[in-house]
Amino acid sequence: MRNLIAKVSQAYITPMLITLPFAALRAFEAVVRLNSFSRAADELGVSQSAVSQHVRVLEDWTGQRLLVRGARASNPTDEGRRLSEAIAEGLGQIGEICQDLRSRSSSGKTLSVSCLPGFAINWLFPRLIHFDQAHPDISVSISTDPRPVNFGTGEADVAIRYGMGRYPGLHVQKLLDEALTPVCAPALLNSSLPLRHPADLSYHTLLIDELKPVGGRLPNWDFWATQLGTLLPRPARIRRFGQSNMVVQAAIEGLGVALGRDALVMDALTDGRLVRPFELPPVPSDYAFWFVCPEAALERPPIRAFHDWVFAQAQACNKSD
Structure with a gap:
């Protein structure tokens, strides 16, 4: 009986362990740090609605309003700022220990x-x-x-x-730094279709790199044409790719004309797998x-x-x- 009383007493004086909603804490910290639900979703690899749900769960769990949601940005309340700083500090310490x-x-x-x-x-x-x-x-x-x-x-x-x-x-x-210039396989220059001026792109396939915007002006075909003060004709065909290396490889294989980003095409230009079809200066990119x-x-x-x-x-x- 004495042992049972001791165990019960110990149970009452032991501090209650709190199960923290770690996924919600991490999502909330990302929203505050990036000042964006969508950017937080991209960083965490989840949907924007999932991030929003995490924040709501955290607000319900703490019983505090942590964010003031706006049309263009969401700003933390005083309580939210304190919490996000604590989470960031904790994650930083975890990272240092892991390293x-x-x-x-x-x-x-x-x-x-x-x-x-x-x-x-x-x-x-x-x-x-x-x-x-x-x-x-x-x-x-x-x-x-x-x-x-x-x-x-x-x-x-x-x-x-x-x-x-x-x-x-x-x-x-x-x-x-980055500069942009059209590139293609040498065989494309020797085909029956002309490729000497930007207007000649109307006879060819444009290879499109589907970049995600991260601020600034996207380094795409429209940006390139605008910076040169030329018109981008309607191409014979468009092929879109989700990875830059696939765009470069498609150009090397003669599948169309790509907008070369110099860091990614410099080696292929040096060894002749790619060529510049137009005698135009490279266009500096914002990226x-x-x-x-x-x-x-x-x-x-x-x-x-x-x-x-x-x-x-x-x-x-x-x-x-």
């Missing part, structure tokens, strides 16, 4: 890089062998998941991102490629080594233009 554990397990010689498939296949992969030769003790893994990386969960050590360079709270450096990582990450030798190497590669590309 530390990963470093200990492999003597700090592993490196995970996140970038889009087009950049990985057409620019990074052909050059990565040189990093391996210079740093054989560093093991590099590449993730081509198109969703924005969440450094707080230890998904990656560094990222090469494409867009306007707006990544608050992170170390951000422009790696490569660029950016080196992104947590502020303290460059203190890790493998990350510093990769940073210095990839910027040296980018500088070499700029000199060869």
Whole structure:
């Protein structure tokens, strides 16, 4: 009987454990940080309605209004701001611990890089062998998941991102500017259909890269024509692709004319797999490629080594233009 009383007493004095709605907390932090339900949905890889539902669940769970929803933006209340800051701090600490554990397990010689498939296949992969030769003790893994990386969960050590360079709270450096120029396979120039002026695009297939807007002006065919002050004719056919590397490959195989983004087509132009059909100057893009990582990450030798190497590669590309 005495033991039973002791157990019951202990049950009453033990603090009640609270089961936190972690998915809702993460979604709410992303909405506040990105100031957008849609951008938070893109980062988390879920629908916008799912993010909205997570926020409602969190507000019900806390009994507090956490967001003031507006037509163009949703701003946190004082309570919401306190909570989002606490979540961000907690995720940051988790990320630091994960990085530390990963470093200990492999003597700090592993490196995970996140970038889009087009950049990985057409620019990074052909050059990565040189990093391996210079740093054989560093093991590099590449993730081509198109969703924005969440450094707080230890998904990656560094990222090469494409867009306007707006990544608050992170170390951000422009790696490569971008310029746009039409490209095609050499065989297309020798076909019976003319391809000497932009108006000749009416005889050919336009290869379209379906980019997601991330601010600024999308580097698409309409942007290119507008910047040159020319009219874009109605093409004979349009083919759309969801990945930049597929656009480049389709152009190499002679399936049409692509709007080349120089970082992704420079190697194919150099070795003759692609050519520029028009004698027109490249059009500068609003977008660029950016080196992104947590502020303290460059203190890790493998990350510093990769940073210095990839910027040296980018500088070499700029000199060869």
